[in-house]
Amino acid sequence: MSPSESSGGxxxxxxxxxxxxxxxxAGDVGMASGELVTVQFAYDSFNLDGRARDxxxxxxxxxxxxxxxxxxxxxxCDERGTNEYNMALGxxxxxAARNYLARLGVAKSRMDIxxxxxxRPADPGHDESAWATNRRAQFVLLSR
Numbered sequence: 001m002s003p004s005e006s007s008g009g010x011x012x013x014x015x016x017x018x019x020x021x022x023x024x025x026a027g028d029v030g031m032a033s034g035e036l037v038t039v040q041f042a043y044d045s046f047n048l049d050g051r052a053r054d055x056x057x058x059x060x061x062x063x064x065x066x067x068x069x070x071x072x073x074x075x076x077c078d079e080r081g082t083n084e085y086n087m088a089l090g091x092x093x094x095x096a097a098r099n100y101l102a103r104l105g106v107a108k109s110r111m112d113i114x115x116x117x118x119x120r121p122a123d124p125g126h127d128e129s130a131w132a133t134n135r136r137a138q139f140v141l142l143s144r
Contacts, residue, residue: 036139046092060104070142075115078131090115097137
């Protein structure tokens with residue numbers, strides 16, 4: 001599969017890239033990096049559309065410019081679905097992001113993944129807007 005191809009999942013609607021929800025700066029180890037994009041996903045999907053791939057390309061460029069940096073990619077879901085299902089879906093989202101970055105030349109050894117399922121919402125609301133915000137792969141800097 002080439003880097004321009006989608007990574008698994010269903011194709012219900014498009015994935016979005018959110019560059020405004022991260023906090024901190026890349027120097028803040030253990031914080032979400034303001035220089036790395038958070039990727040949003042469609043409902044019940046771990047597909048990477050063009051916008052997501054563009055955001056991940058930006059992340060890959062940053063990782064290549066910072067060769068000693070390590071990140072954790074967190075897979076998150078909205079509150080719908082069972083805990084087990086959402087943990088598995090969060091894992092697929094984190095893996096989709098990591099695998100795409102690896103195809104762009106970032107060593108997998110520099111990227112850890114974890115799924116939080118629905119346990120760490122970015123938006124505590126209970127509507128479509130909140131759910132869309134919570135369906136994401138978020139990047140946390142482990143070391144610079």
